[in-house]
Structures are given as structure tokens and as C-alpha cells.
Amino acid sequence: xxxxxxxxxxxxxxxxxxxxxxxxxxxxxxxxxxxxxxxxxxxxxxxxxxxxxxxxxxxxxxxxxxxxxxxxxxxxxxxxxxxxxxxxxxxxxxxxxxxxxxxxxxxxxxxxxxxxxxxxxxxxxxxxxxxxxxxxxxxxxxxxxxxxxxxxxxxxxxxxxxxxxxxxxxxxxxxxxxxxxxxxxxx
Numbered sequence: 001x002x003x004x005x006x007x008x009x010x011x012x013x014x015x016x017x018x019x020x021x022x023x024x025x026x027x028x029x030x031x032x033x034x035x036x037x038x039x040x041x042x043x044x045x046x047x048x049x050x051x052x053x054x055x056x057x058x059x060x061x062x063x064x065x066x067x068x069x070x071x072x073x074x075x076x077x078x079x080x081x082x083x084x085x086x087x088x089x090x091x092x093x094x095x096x097x098x099x100x101x102x103x104x105x106x107x108x109x110x111x112x113x114x115x116x117x118x119x120x121x122x123x124x125x126x127x128x129x130x131x132x133x134x135x136x137x138x139x140x141x142x143x144x145x146x147x148x149x150x151x152x153x154x155x156x157x158x159x160x161x162x163x164x165x166x167x168x169x170x171x172x173x174x175x176x177x178x179x180x181x182x183x184x185x186x187x
Contacts, residue, residue, distance in 0.1 A: 008043070009044060010042055011023040011047065012029070012034065012046045014047070014055050016049075044056070046058075102152070109144075
């Protein structure tokens with residue numbers, strides 16, 4: 001598949017028969033082909049052929065579902081449950097942004113490690129050697145990510161405490177009666 005330029009969006013139409021049509025290649029494609037577009041960092045958009053509705057997210061979720069059910073899943077049942085619990089929650093928007101920023105940070109760390117290894121070893125590592133090296137580094141990466149998450153959690157808790165303190169001081173001028181603190185209903 002050809003890589004599209006960054007200023008053009010590759011259009012893929014989804015027909016009622018659930019088939020995907022790539023308008024750039026004028027051919028029907030599969031979810032595996034769409035996955036390859038993602039891996040190639042091609043910019044694309046999937047739309048309903050009839051209504052024009054943007055279906056890109058649902059197609060990406062289908063690809064994730066296929067990946068999760070075949071092979072080694074990335075998400076534990078507990079993590080998926082936690083994500084589901086955030087839907088409709090006041091923190092839903094914050095959680096989405098948090099996950100996106102953490103994914104971006106993880107990708108930047110991965111890119112830096114790859115660049116540093118090229119600087120040390122040049123291009124003498126093939127894909128198999130790199131995969132073997134990374135599997136040996138998994139405990140180190142896991143520890144580094146755990147420390148990062150712990151630091152993020154601590155910063156978030158501190159931010160939450162500061163917000164609560166600011167809210168208390170802001171609303172302290174109003175004559176609110178704490179719940180259960182009024183004697184007017186008692187006889």
C-alpha cells in the first residue's frame with residue numbers, strides 16, 4: 001500500500017454489506033488492510049457510504065477487538081472494567097485525555113530508546129535482534145513505567161487536594177449548612 005501525504009486524508013467507504021472500499025486504490029480492503037494503514041501511519045477516514053457518517057473510531061475499535069481476542073491481549077479484564085466505569089462519570093473527559101497523554105509519553109520514550117540504540121550500535125541490529133533486546137529490557141521498562149505512573153498518580157492527588165482547598169476557600173463565604181447539621185427539622 002502506498003503511504004499518503006500528510007495533507008491528504010485517505011477516504012475509505014463502508015458499504016451496508018460491511019465491505020470497506022479504499023477510494024485511493026479503487027479496491028475493496030479488509031480490516032487487516034486498515035490495520036496496515038495504521039501501522040504505516042497513513043492518515044485515513046472511514047465513512048458510511050450512504051450517510052457520510054464518520055466511522056473511523058468504530059473501525060479502529062473493531063481492529064483492537066480482533067487484536068485483543070487473538071493472541072496476547074494488551075488489556076486485562078480489570079483494566080477494561082475500570083475504563084467502562086469512567087463512561088458517564090464526571091471524570092470521563094479527564095480520563096480520555098490522561099490515557100492519550102500517557103500513550104504519547106510512552107511512544108516518546110520508545111522513540112528515544114530506539115534512537116539511543118542506533119547511536120550506540122548503528123543499524124547492525126535487525127528486527128529480530130531488536131525484538132530480542134527489547135524482551136530482555138521488558139522488566140526495566142516495566143519498572144520505569146511503574147515509577148512514572150506512581151509519580152503521575154501523586155501529582156494528580158496533589159492537584160486534586162489543591163482543587164478541593166481552593167473550592168472550600170471559594171465557597172466558605174456562602175452560608176451553606178452542612179448535611180445533617182440543621183436543627184430546623186428536629187422537634
